[in-house]
Amino acid sequence: MSTRLPVIRFATELRKTVQQWRRRGQKVALVPTMGGLHDGHLSLIRLAKKHANRVVVSVFVNPTQFAPHEDYDSYPRNEERDWHKLLSVQPDVMYAPEVDEIYPHDFATRVEVAGLTQTLEGISRPHFFAGVTTVVAKLFLQCLPDVAVFGEKDYQQLLVIKRMVKDLAFPITILPGPTVREGDSLAMSSRNAYLDARERSVAPQLYAVLRDVAVDLASGRPVRESLTQGKVRLESAGFRIDYLEVRDSDTLLPIETIEHARARLLAAVYLGKVRLIDNVEVA
């Protein structure tokens, strides 16, 4: 295993590196992360390597996507651990800018997507998506990759990024990476580290319920009935439900019947103070 993984701190250096690659005709992928790397991230990097000659992994805990009461300060940061974790999949560069390389004191620009962001996560976390689209737009422009990879675990975020890329004509292809799960089917997430032992033992029930509700829906059971039963099961397992919804897979608009649409089942729940999200295709 190579231990050569350069860490770049400044956009000018990143851009120079990427330009050199491109001059040699190499295709470049960006995998944006907030660190706290787990096997889900590594699978995104492996996917990136299939679609590009060079892979940049950015590690940046983006302050603007956290509301004041959220967990920005306590969000898991351990760059050395992340760097070592990356060695196993060997990207070409770890781009780890300081906060003021992304947001200097006079920063004043915001990139925002309407519509898609005004439901589900956008209701519970009204600051979230504008923070995400702004930082992703900047990372895209600093790196100028050919492709960028985003996990389906954050399904709404994936759609919002695709919308921004299409609307503003970013010359970048967005690749969705399938959700990676623990052995007991809990979707991998940096925030899983916040769960205590009892919560951790309950958490896999989220996916179990999603999967069963998706099967119900696919077999033609009415939407409202399927969701109601899913909610009852989640609550009796000990989750506090933020939302459990079935939506059009592209627009996230509510759907009454799943016959004529590609549908996605999405949930956000709390276990104690920890918020978990997950989603599955209805097919």
Add this chain to the structure above:
Amino acid sequence: MSTRLPVIRFATELRKTVQQWRRRGQKVALVPTMGGLHDGHLSLIRLAKKHANRVVVSVFVNPTQFAPHEDYDSYPRNEERDWHKLLSVQPDVMYAPEVDEIYPHDFATRVEVAGLTQTLEGISRPHFFAGVTTVVAKLFLQCLPDVAVFGEKDYQQLLVIKRMVKDLAFPITILPGPTVREGDSLAMSSRNAYLDARERSVAPQLYAVLRDVAVDLASGRPVRESLTQGKVRLESAGFRIDYLEVRDSDTLLPIETIEHARARLLAAVYLGKVRLIDNVEVA
């Protein structure tokens, strides 16, 4: 004079053309316009040619920067006239997309700059700058130029674009083009065409007053006194004043004395229904 000036309608074709130039090592400039081309625009194109091997002139009347009561529908559009006008300065491409090439029906993204946009023009035209930054971000990403030229006539717009470019790390150098004036010193503007004969004869007084006030300020006369006298002169010439302000040249923040700052004197006035803007350096 060559009559070869290709008109491109689609971003995919524009991008292909620009990529071919870039592969040959050529530097590319974009001059964004809303058509209604006059000698001011041509001077921007000449400036672009000094800084790049290839020049794209975009002609697009951007609906999102007009408020419902403003002049979007009546804004001067004459593509054939614009095309002929361009022949005299020979850019390489005229990019004239239809509205739905920029804003398809499901378009939902907005690029916005805070601070700088919340004064002067931003007060009178609250829709304006978000429309400008959104369309310019998209034109930048469709064209991917090395440099882009914006006129100092729209001084606040120039600063807002520079802010956006810096904040989001667009790999583009913004070149300011000096204001071009008619023989009688009226700043060239597509909207001058709206002036009737009497208004047209009054209009040059705007620059005359700006220049005199700037001289007063530079000679140390107090800001308030200089502005008050300027306003009295503008009103007695027949203008209705929207604003006449002296501001920091970079931040547009108000300044009390001009000793320690680079200062800019900016005005917006009405002659009948026609709104005119102009600005000068205080030096």
